[in-house]
Amino acid sequence: MTPQSWGDDLAGALCDLGLEPREARLIAEDSLAEAADSGSSPRDLFGPAYPYARKVIEAVRDATLPGDGPGSSLGHPGGVLLHLEGVQKRYKRRDVLRRVDLTVRAGEVAAVVGANGTGKSTLLRICAGLTRASSGQVFRAGRVGYVPQSGGVIGLLTAAEHFELFGAATRVASRRARSTGNLLASRLSWRPNPHTRTEQLSGGTRQKLNLILGDLHAPDLLLLDEPYQGFDQGSYLDFWQQVYRWRDAGKGVVVVTHLLQELDRADHVVDLGTGQVDR
């Protein structure tokens, strides 16, 4: 690979991830100059173009959060990514959701709690725009990544084929989609086997794939419907670490959980109650 084609890949990847083409081009040229100056190829100095683009995007987003202090975005939420006002859902003359209000800004985590049948999944589907609220207002900004509670993966395909398929939906080249998918998998301590079909994976590993597919296009807002079911203890910790990594990178996260220990660290808690509301 020539430095120039690496630079083109980087500029293309930065555009895919939402940077202005002119700015993407400038950063790519700067990177090529840095590599030339240090006497190594850009691939050796920075690594593959697409994963590097994600790091660059994180750096840029970190730094552009309003009120951001040096080195950390913690405690400095940014622009509004999701705003719900008086959202209600009625289904067959029963209230599934009663007046939910929620605002999630860049760099915030909101936890959704409630007993079974209190509409947690419905609420997330409304946030994702997959279900219409009966009344109330929903405002969304930026790109959304939605991870359903289960399903969302195709048994006969391998992990790499999923990365390519979901990458194609957001116009990411297949090679890039694969390398991003593998990078995200490594953060969950998983190394996808190129020959294993998804139906051969354990439930927990299938959920990891599900989670990665929601993050593949570097969304600004992640909507996670208990995506950790079937995770072992280590994976579970990796998952929450990933949630806070997203937050620190200035993303908004809405996550369904029933674990009280995680509520202390969330910026908002939406409590849907004890199940008084009929399903």
Next chain:
Amino acid sequence: MLGLLDARRDYGYELGQRLAEAGFDDVPGGTLYPALLRLERQALVAVSWETSVSGPRRKYYDLTDSGRQALAEQVADWQRFSRSIEAVAGRSTIPTDATADGRSGR
């Protein structure tokens, strides 16, 4: 990095070398340059391109006033933290590797 740039302005490659000399493990370019970009976007460093004698243009990083201020704050934070650790660990009677068997560390 702010500390190293406070000592003297520098360019990316050389800064990586100085980090390594300072005892940080080899910092990969994939980590170093995004970190510099972050500092640049936060206006903690100012950049200027200069042509080097040997050929390629070179990007120099200078600490700005707010960079110096951020450095001072972070140094103060660190000193507060290390004093607390020292107050606990310094009193500990557990021998360190070096004093226990005469070897220096690992």
